[in-house]
Amino acid sequence: MRVKMILPALTEATSPLFRPIKYSLFPPLGLATLAGYLPADAEISLHDEHVERLRTDDDPIPDLVVIQVYITSARRSYELADHYRAYVVLGGLHVTSLPEEAARHADTIFCGPGEDTWPVFLADWRRGRAQKRYVSTDRTLAGLPPVRRDLIARHRYLVPNSIVVSRGCPHHCDFCYKDAFFEGGKSFYTQTVDAALAEIDRLPGRHLYFLDDHLFGNRRFAAELFEGMRGMGRLWQAASTVDSILAPDLLEQAVEAGLRSLFVGFETINDTNLVTSRKRQNIGRDYGAVVRRLHDVGVMVNASFVFGMDDDGPDVFDKTVDWAIRQGIETATFHIMTPYPGTALFDRIADQGRIVHRDWDRYDTRHVVFKPRNLTAEQLEAGYWRAYRDFYKWGSIWRGTASQPSMRGRLRHLAYAGGWKKFEPLWNLAIRSHQVLHALPLLESVLSGFGERPANTTHKDARKAHPAPQDSST
CATH class of the missing domain: 3.80.30.20 (tm_1862 like domain)
Structure with a gap:
């Protein structure tokens, strides 16, 4: 199972006025989080166009292409989605706000956060019964697998x-x-x-x-x-x-x-x-x-x-x-x-x-x-x-x-x-x-304020042994 996960470049990434530092701050944690749900034997590659040139001449062709879409990366995201003949899924803020537009470029789209819908999709896809659209309703981070930070090129951020x-x-x-x-x-x-x-x-x-x-x-x-x-x-x-x-x-x-x-x-x-x-x-x-x-x-x-x-x-x-x-x-x-x-x-x-x-x-x-x-x-x-x-x-x-x-x-x-x-x-x-x-x-x-001494790094005893509630009380 070969899975290619892509964060396409925002439009400004190709502009002469582009500020690279803004887009080299943080790695794509959303995609790395979804990668944690994939089986251990999956061949996964994670690509961020803001810090690396993306190759699209894949050999062999991936079985599944996952693309995260923001509003100013929509055009580039759709270009990539249309390029691949593999099973293509789109998710993210722009897909949620304009699902009909995104659906024209994907086999499956995701509306809302993916912690509840992504595992369901994977099970459906492996059975050959994937739906066209998955909509998040069950909001919980219980059982969230560790983020696949091993897929992130740390030196680029x-x-x-x-x-x-x-x-x-x-x-x-x-x-x-x-x-x-x-x-x-x-x-x-x-x-x-x-x-x-x-x-x-x-x-x-x-x-x-x-x-x-x-x-x-x-x-x-x-x-x-x-x-x-x-x-x-x-x-x-x-x-x-x-x-x-x-x-x-x-x-x-x-x-x-x-x-x-x-x-x-x-x-x-x-x-x-x-x-x-x-x-x-x-x-x-x-x-x-x-x-x-x-x-x-x-x-x-x-x-x-x-x-x-x-x-x-x-x-x-x-x-x-x-x-x-x-x-x-x-x-x-x-x-x-x-x-x-x-x-x-x-x-x-x-x-x-x-x-x-x-x-x-x-x-x-x-x-x-x-x-x-x-x-x-x-x-x-x-x-x-x-x-x-x-x-x-x-x-x-x-x-x-x-x-x-x-x-x-x-x-x-x-x-x-x-x-x-x-x-x-x-x-x-x-x-x-x-x-x-x-x-x-x-x-x-x-x-640190120029020379502040680091605190004691032994912290295990300070940890609470009980979970916080999964609500939004403030």
Whole structure:
């Protein structure tokens, strides 16, 4: 049984403006997770077009081709699917949002997460009775096999130690692409704490990156996970929401377990936008207090902002950048609001006749694909690029250090913010020469605050001996 698993390149991967570092950060864990369900004697190959050239002249031809589809990789995904005459299956966010479109290019499609449907398909396929479509309804991570990390070329990624211990998010923002992905069942669920800790134990080195949409989303699970991680000597990064950061105690537990950098979805500094987009967890929250709380415990901030919401005017770019710099935010990620198919935002904008086109290649949060309400499309795109340019000026980076509570924090700010953008050509060279893994010690040094002593690496006694619940209580 020969199985070929492919993560096709996003459209921007072939653009002259392509930033390789963005797509050389994390390996394709979704496909590596599905590979864990395949029989031991299966010949499996895992391919990521962002870090390697994909050969399609297979000899012998694979028995099964598995392709994960995102919206801006849809065109490339369909090209590959049409090329292969083997049994082809498609899954992922775009397949779930537009199943009829995807079905034209596959023998079988998967809607929603695959932990429950993938094993059923494999059994059906081996009997020659595979269905055309499998739809996820039973949401659980119980019995999840170990991720097939042996299939991943670790040396090609800056963060090979990425990990996911939950699925989905307890919140339902109307622009969130993944909210549609988890329809029809639980929208947020976790592994057991023991299973999560066992997966962490398998990863070498110190650094980890949790790719969970909201690692703090189940407070009980998160607290038990952080307790189990104490003493591991890990340094890690993750994502959370402003309300969870402001909640008492949990952040401190995370820091004791090794948290050093957090992705935070601020999205907009305009409260009216928060109401319109159903970003309820941010409404009425003091964003400044969020940043101060993180900095006070030594955690760096990677802030996310979205431009082009209905209450945004031409001044939104300068206001947002100025606020972020004054707060001392280390890194910022800016996006043009993009109404992804399958989301409430898409339905609302489409009903208002404001969708400009459905060229999925341009649904990349860098192009305007709808009619903004209080901006022109030209203003929106120009403001987006200006925000990146102004935030990452050396002068802005230097200004941002002023709010740091310590000299160590100021040095770390300069190293992290400057290193991410100002030395981008060096990152790109390292990626192209497959030397990116050698940057890990530098990343760990910055995260540790330049010389922080590693914690005791004996952690087994700290582990809880009971599982966390599989619910979404927060």
